[in-house]
Amino acid sequence: MNLRKLILLVVIAALIASFFIFDLGQYLNLTNLKTQQEAFSEQVSANPWLIGGAYFFIYVLVTALSLPGAALMTLLGGALFGLFGGTLLVSFASTLGATLAMLISRFMLRDWVQAKFSKRLMGINQGVEREGASYLFALRLVPVFPFVLINLAMGLTKLPVRTFWWVSQLGMLPGTLVYVNAGRELGQLNSLGGILSPSLIGAFLLLGLLPMLSRKTLEWFKTRKVYSGWKKPKRFDxxxxxxxxxxxxxxxxxxxxxxxxxxxxxxxxxxxxxxxxxxxxxxxxxxxxxxxxxxxxxxxxxxxxxxxxxxxxxxxxxxxxxxxxxxxxxxxxxxxxxxxxxxxxxxxxxxxxxxxxxxxxxxxxxxxxxxxxxxPLIPKIEGIELITPLTSDNIWALREQPKRLLVLGGGPIGCELAQAFQRLGSAVTQVEMVERLLIREDVDASDLVMTSLRADGVDLRLQHKAIRFEVIEGNQQLICLNLADNSEVKISFDQVLLALGRVxxxxxxxxxxxxxxxxxxxxxxxxxxxxxxxxxxxxxxxxxxxxxxxxxxxxxxxxxxxxxxxGSFKQFKVDYRVIPWATFTDPEVARVGLNEQEAKSHDIAYEVTCFGIDDLDRAIADGAAYGYVKVMTEPGKDRILGATIVGQHAGDLITEYVAAMKHGYGMNKILGTIHIYPTLAEANKYAAGEWKRAHAPIGALRWLSKFHQWRLGGTKHIESGLKTDEKTS
Structure with a gap:
């Protein structure tokens, strides 16, 4: 931390500490403000500019330091200065204070936050750069999030200060008017009977309806803007x-x-x-x-x-x-x-x-x-016009089996079709530019699939980049660059299947x-x-x-x-929290939620529990004793963050974890659920058992051991048990 940041931090810390040490917050509560209102009003009448300036300064300070009390200060502004004067003072003081808070956040934290979380913030930065003004305006107009948090958060982005100022000035104005009006009505309250006055009830009703009214107003403006220039029919078919x-x-x-x-x-x-x-x-x-x-x-x-x-x-x-x-x-x-x-x-x-x-x-x-x-994506590879490529769209029209099938792509479609054609008798060569297949899955999952494909006879060419197609004397071939050693490789084929994604x-x-x-x-x-x-x-x-x-x-x-x-009455946000999928190779790879590589890339803390299907009775009986169940859980808890299953019928077995994540139950509930014996689904229960064993209460079990030894009769058993515990430890 440089000297300027250190000095600013010390000053801010001293000011905030003073606020709490001297209990200045006691002056920013409704009871005290109401008690002192008459004295404040007299001072405003005697020295309007001086008191107005002092109020403005204090409001800016409270907002800039993100101290509690801005809402009560706004109510006080209405009570002391009326609707027009209070709105004028609060509007400019709140904007200036918010801008100072944003600048403090930017000066102290932005460089560090952007450097540490650059990847995560890339999308946010692009969004702010593209439509930061409208996004901030929506946050200001619809006060769902505390303005303090908005000020600090915007300081961490690249939103221009000038944009932050004018958007805040406009966006906070409706809320300022409503709060100042409420303060004005409170200021006119002379007795408890006045609480039931229509004007005060109306002011607080408007205060309560502000978020909804602001949101509807914002939606109306957006809708009006987007439909501008289009004529809406009077009736619809x-x-x-x-x-x-x-x-x-x-x-x-x-x-x-x-x-x-x-x-x-x-x-x-x-x-x-x-x-x-x-x-x-x-x-x-x-x-x-x-x-x-x-x-x-x-x-x-x-x-x-x-x-x-x-x-x-x-x-x-x-x-x-x-x-x-x-x-x-x-x-x-x-x-x-x-x-x-x-x-x-x-x-x-x-x-x-x-x-x-x-x-x-x-x-x-x-x-x-x-x-x-x-x-299907048709890539721009030199010479592709010389051949007639197959895709997942037209491959089903084949009636003559290709003797040599070249598959470009190592994703789910490429892996499924490469294995299927190889098993049906084609000699399949599969080309993938990166170092392994199924790059979105964990390494151990893709390793098992690659082992299976190789065992079937598929010729895997990993780290091979397609350069061009050639046809020489009727022989079709793909020229690849082997990225491992930069050598040129020629692969002959009768048909080529493009499995490089979809557009x-x-x-x-x-x-x-x-x-x-x-x-x-x-x-x-x-x-x-x-x-x-x-x-x-x-x-x-x-x-x-x-x-x-x-x-x-x-x-x-x-x-x-x-x-x-x-949607005119109620809209629902689409829920992507629990999305499962499967690749139907042999073994199948099924997943829901996080896997290990995603958790690591996003710095998410996790524990992993794994059960090998090779130890499952039904899998052994079926000749399918390979694969695993891997479950990601929250550290120290049984809450499931994600699961990956590799093996036969993995696409069916994953449903138990989909249901658990969707409905909020964890490994303990899965362990406590009866599973039919012998079935492949028992793998899920055994995985839950592995989790439970890893989280067994060691201390409680030791005392239970002593209890059972005591029940066997006397201290000798207890002493024997203690020695056994020591050896085990």
């Missing part, structure tokens, strides 16, 4: 129009129909979206066939001889289509029409905040939900014309209510993120539908 019939769109429409709203669902391609047609359903059907092919190779381990089978790849792919067609009725036009949803096949385009055009017809609606999903579909439906904001990662920007910049246009699913899972799309759909239909 529909309550809700949903664009896209994937998971998010289907659930949104279903909820709207269930509450008898007039809802229209528009889909330009296939009902069910990616999950049914090109994602979850076909990939899991493929994995099932691949698992059976793998089981055949393990027949001898299960007591069979001469068991063999030949993969009919075309039949496998045909079975996948049969599975899709069997599930299709669940998401069909016929079903949703019967539920009360108007379903239109066509290209939707939003033409105004309240109108959607489809098939040449304009539909008017109170709210719109965008559920346009995402598509949100934010174009082609009117988002550009309405200037809907797109985030840096390409997703449609929404707030905590899933609304875009227009309060009546919402987005759910892959198009907005932050999670690109079918179940999170359905989860978001409830919030968007309810907010779209009833």
């Amino acid at each position: 529909r309550n809700l129009v949903v664009i896209g019939a994937g998971s998010g769109g289907l659930v949104s429409a279903y909820i709207a129909a269930a509450v008898k709203a007039n809802v229209t669902l528009i889909e330009k391609h296939k009902m069910g979206g990616d999950c049914l047609n090109t994602g979850c359903v076909p990939s899991k059907a493929l994995i099932r066939s691949a698992k059976f092919a793998h089981e055949l190779k393990k027949a001898e381990n299960l007591g069979f001889k001469s068991v063999a089978g030949e993969v009919d790849f075309a039949a496998v792919m045909q079975r996948i289509q049969h599975v899709v067609s069997t599930i299709e009725p669940h998401d069909s036009i016929d079903r949703y029409t019967k539920l009360g949803v108007e379903v239109i096949e066509g290209d939707a385009r939003i033409t105004s905040p309240w109108t959607v055009e489809v098939n040449g017809k304009t539909l008017s609606t109170r709210s719109i939900i965008v559920a346009t999903g995402a598509r 949100a579909n934010v174009k082609g439906f009117g988002a550009e014309e309405l200037a809907l904001e797109v985030r840096g990662n390409g997703t449609l920007s929404t707030n905590e209510y899933l609304a875009t910049r227009f309060p009546n246009i919402f987005a759910v699913g892959d198009v907005t993120g932050p999670y690109q899972f079918t179940h999170t799309s359905a989860h978001q759909a409830w919030y968007a539908a309810v907010n779209g239909l009833f």
Whole structure:
């Protein structure tokens, strides 16, 4: 700490200490102010400028030092100087004091805070830089957080002082008026009977309603600004129009129909979206066939001889289509029409905040939900135009099995399909630029998956960067850079699968014309209510993120539908606290909440409990004795911060921890729950047992040991027990 900061710290500490040592707070309570009011008023009449100046100085000092009493000082200002004079003094004194408090915070702490928490504050700094004025204005206008905290917090950001000053001056004015008016009314109170006067009751009623009135006023101004230039229809044909019939769109429409709203669902391609047609359903059907092919190779381990089978790849792919067609009725036009949803096949385009055009017809609606999903990322790799790449969209059209399949990408899709095709008989090479697969999971989880893929025969090329594609005399090959030694590597292939992530579909439906904001990662920007910049246009699913899972799309759909239909009365913030997911490789990797690498990167304290599934009776009987259950808990407590399960059926087993985190119970309750024997689910109970063993009350157990030895009869047993305890220690 430099000398200037040290001197300022000493001065501030001395002033604050004086305030409490000399009990100056006794003069800033309502009883004392009311008792001294007459004397104060006489002094104001005799020396208005002197007393006004002294009041102004004291108010600035109290606010700058973040001392208690600013609210009572404001009431006193109304009582002594009236509505106009009190408002004038308080408005400028509070702004000056707040600005000084902000500057003190900035001078003393900002550099240290920004250096220590630079990564965490990056988003906040960008937000303040982009819309700091409007954010501060909202905090000032709606006094949910104490102004003292706002002053200090803003000092830690890069908000310009000039902006802080004028926004605070304007934002605190309504609250100042209400408080000064209340003080003026209190100042006119001469007897207890005056408490029931309409004017005083009205002043305090206004004081109580200030947060709500301020919030509604702010919302009105924001709404008026965002809808400026758009003509709102006098009446509407529909309550809700949903664009896209994937998971998010289907659930949104279903909820709207269930509450008898007039809802229209528009889909330009296939009902069910990616999950049914090109994602979850076909990939899991493929994995099932691949698992059976793998089981055949393990027949001898299960007591069979001469068991063999030949993969009919075309039949496998045909079975996948049969599975899709069997599930299709669940998401069909016929079903949703019967539920009360108007379903239109066509290209939707939003033409105004309240109108959607489809098939040449304009539909008017109170709210719109965008559920346009995402598509596979096609990277800009030199020579990619020379080949016809496969993606998770078009791979299901294959009927001839690729002998040599190259998979680019080490995420969940790449790992699942690489393992499945390898087990079905393709020679798979998987290329990943970083040092391991499934980079979002803990190292031990990705290690188990990589071991399994290698055991199946997948050729893993980690730390390999794709440079260009070449076709030489009909031979397709990828040129890679081996990042470990900077050497050039050539990989030949018959088909290449691109599994490098997905890109949100934010174009082609009117988002550009309405200037809907797109985030840096390409997703449609929404707030905590899933609304875009227009309060009546919402987005759910892959198009907005932050999670690109079918179940999170359905989860978001409830919030968007309810907010779209009833948001004028009550809005609900989307809850992302407990989001599970799974990668369906063998072994499966399932997770909810934090894992170790996330906890470490965010400096979150945790304890870890691990149970190896290789020690589980049912897993041994099934020939699936591999993997683990890892649970993250709050230090010293059984509250679950997150769980990772690696092993067979991990995606099913994780549900117990999802429920525990959602409903607020911990490891003790899981341990106290009966689990059927023998099942894989017992792994969760044994993990809870490991946690309990690690947190056993050692001291109490020692006394219990002595108690039981005493009951065996006499001091000899106790002395023997003490010696045993000593040896154990």
